[in-house]
Amino acid sequence: MIARDLIKKDFGVDLPIKGGNGNSIDSPVIIEYVIPNDYVGVEYAYLKYLGIGRGIEWKRTKQALIEHNGRSIDKLTIEFPEWENGQKFTVTENYYFDITECFGKDLFSEEEKEFDENATINTIASASEYNLIDTFFNDQADYIKFLVQLKQAARANEEATCMAELTKEDGYYKYMLYWLKDKRG
Numbered sequence: 264m265i266a267r268d269l270i271k272k273d274f275g276v277d278l279p280i281k282g283g284n285g286n287s288i289d290s291p292v293i294i295e296y297v298i299p300n301d302y303v304g305v306e307y308a309y310l311k312y313l314g315i316g317r318g319i320e321w322k323r324t325k326q327a328l329i330e331h332n333g334r335s336i337d338k339l340t341i342e343f344p345e346w347e348n349g350q351k352f353t354v355t356e357n358y359y360f361d362i363t364e365c366f367g368k369d370l371f372s373e374e375e376k377e378f379d380e381n382a383t384i385n386t387i388a389s390a391s392e393y394n395l396i397d398t399f400f401n402d403q404a405d406y407i408k409f410l411v412q413l414k415q416a417a418r419a420n421e422e423a424t425c426m427a428e429l430t431k432e433d434g435y436y437k438y439m440l441y442w443l444k445d446k447r448g
Contacts, residue, residue, distance in 0.1 A: 266280060273312070278309060279297045279305060280292050280305065282361060286358070291359040292359070292361070293361040294360055294364065296368060299441075300365050300368050302417070304426060305360075306337060306339060306360050310323070314341075319343045323339055324340045324355070326338070334361050335363045336362070337362050339358045339360070340355060340356070367414065414430065426441045
């Protein structure tokens with residue numbers, strides 16, 4: 264049974280995924296393009312359900328965009344504690360998501376884009392209260408890669424209820440914060 268079917272069967276959630284299990288760069292979970300285009304939220308939901316299924320509580324430590332064989336691959340690194348012979352140690356694992364279908368496309372269709380300035384201001388003001396987006400770039404290398412190579416980057420909070428998108432347009436940077444009504448995950 265493939266991951267999509269297992270997650271749907273065990274948790275009642277149909278994630279737009281196909282492909283591999285994400286354990287290697289050559290067997291990534293492929294995120295399908297759907298509206299809303301919340302591929303980061305899908306990545307986090309996949310890892311959340313994987314952790315529940317394995318009985319582990321993990322934390323994300325890194326996220327990086329990698330180009331591999333002409334594909335856009337999001338590499339997420341997670342850590343979780345494990346015990347062996349009374350000793351606690353940290354296990355690190357990498358998961359790979361092929362976001363080629365989704366990367367660089369709008370989060371919402373034109374019909375779904377509704378700008379409410381007051382709601383946006385209130386959402387940004389309460390970002391820290393609701394654990395929205397802690398940081399946008401993981402490190403200086405991630406920031407430089409955005410400045411030099413990318414035109415768009417997106418991040419979501421761990422609960423997949425909020426997404427931030429940073430876009431370069433005509434020499435300007437546009438930062439958008441989306442509160443997702445459809446709280447998948």
